[in-house]
Amino acid sequence: MVLGYQYLFFTFRLRHLSVALIFRVMAELKYFKKMDRWLPVLGQGTWGVGGGFWSKDTSMDEEWEAALKRGIELGMTLIDTAEMYGAGHSEEIVGRAISGFERDNLFIVSKVWPTHARYDDVVKAAEASMRRLGTYIDLYLIHWPPTEIPLCETMRGLESVVSRGYAKFIGVSNFGLELIEEARSCLSREDIVAVENKFSLLDRRDEDTVIPYAEKEGMLYLAYTPLEKGQLSMDSFLADIGKKYGKTATQVALNWLIVINPVVPIPKASSIKHVEENAGAMGWRLSQEDWRLISERFRELKA
Template sequence: MPGAGDLKYFKKLGRSLPSLGMGTWGIGGGYWSPDTSGDAEWVSALRRGLELGMTLIDTAEMYGGGHSEEVVGEAVKGFDRDEVFIVSKVWPTHARRDDVVKAAEASVRRLGTFMDLYLIHWPPAEVPLCETMRGLEEVVRRGLARFIGVSNFGLELIEEARACLSREDVAAVENKFSLLDRRDESSVVPYAEREGMLYLAYTPLEKGQLARDSFLAEVGRKYGKTAAQVALNWLIKLNPVVPIPKASSLAHVEENAGAMGWRLSDEDWRAISKRFSELKA
């Protein structure tokens, strides 16, 4: 498990989580399309990540048509369930109240365990947001998940979602955030920190683009780290951000884990920020 220096406390969750998690997009298949060919490798990679302290795993019903959740369920077997934090997401085509609950029940069956956090994957287009949020509250009431949140929501929509709730609150937001996509840096990220929410950053390495960046590699040489590890550590240094890089192979998982256990100096963090401030993904 990660050391105290690599844990972040979240008031809305009432607990600490590791500063780095694991994403599973592409694990178990693609867009609503199951693929079992890599199951053994994927399970092995996720289990290694758990051993290295990345005990937060993010998945979704859409990933592989639910097979990603089955892979995650297999990977967490044998680990202390209280030490593992599982996040899953409901697709907006299941955004009606009863459909949210049915989708959550199906996710729990595939995972073989409850969800710690359940998110609406994208803002619903065909259903009133309040209906979806009431469905998420029902998911918690039935013990299918401990906490609820939103994904791909801007600040205004987050506040709208919170206003819909009577028993629960939005405990987390998951948005795309990286050195090349910093739209949330001055809005959603400080809002989440102020409100005690978890902020999950997906696609933190921009599908490998940042792992190949020469400037980040140069900074990394000072620390004995790779460009990818530097890019992830830049995010880790921000509260309440927890990056969730893809955990598709043992090599990637082990490299990602090397982003924990150290911190960029303030000077290097600012230099990286300045370097990428004008760049777009």
């Protein structure tokens, strides 16, 4: 279950008019064969950043943007967003946050909502996401399985997004194993390189199904809600384990996930304080004994 990892120095360039500031970020990375790419072991999620379910909120734009920037500085260069988040405003905030960084060192994920699952609508949605982000999309996902549109039509739309240069890779979100395989069978030019599902110590439905499949196929597995909306951050058992490492319960819960081969957790980047705490999950490892102890402790618990 444990993947060899490495540290690389990324050089970022911040562009401010005529001033170029160069700084270096040490990033802890995992390799994903399907993309032939190294990615950070921890990313940044943006659900709730810029609003909620198709509803825009601009009240904390500066704070959200600053948090995302700080996360990038700390090596969390993978950012997950979606057209649904804040009715697209989340993508706008992400676009502003990343605008001063070297684009090749970032990995931007966005998602199309199932109401836009028809072939032409998938393409239009990707175009709109690109405009809001101000750049291309690295990984474009169908957010949930479509219920009224044939899955193969949606997947062909995703293929078109890649052929048009709007995205580099495609994948799925909230898909079970059988549906992932069905989606792959629809494709002729591209392949699914990633799946994004809910996974945490308290929600382990994919532990013996999708995650081993992703590992075998060289896919990325993005784990959303890895802290169960703060529930794990307050867990006394994790806090006690953390004392051995000088880490918080949050950092222990995230590190437990990082150890699992294809998994990259994407906790919410809501504030600089939270982002900095999240980043403390990188650069160290739970012992095998502690990892197993935590695993067994939470195996029967439910979120």
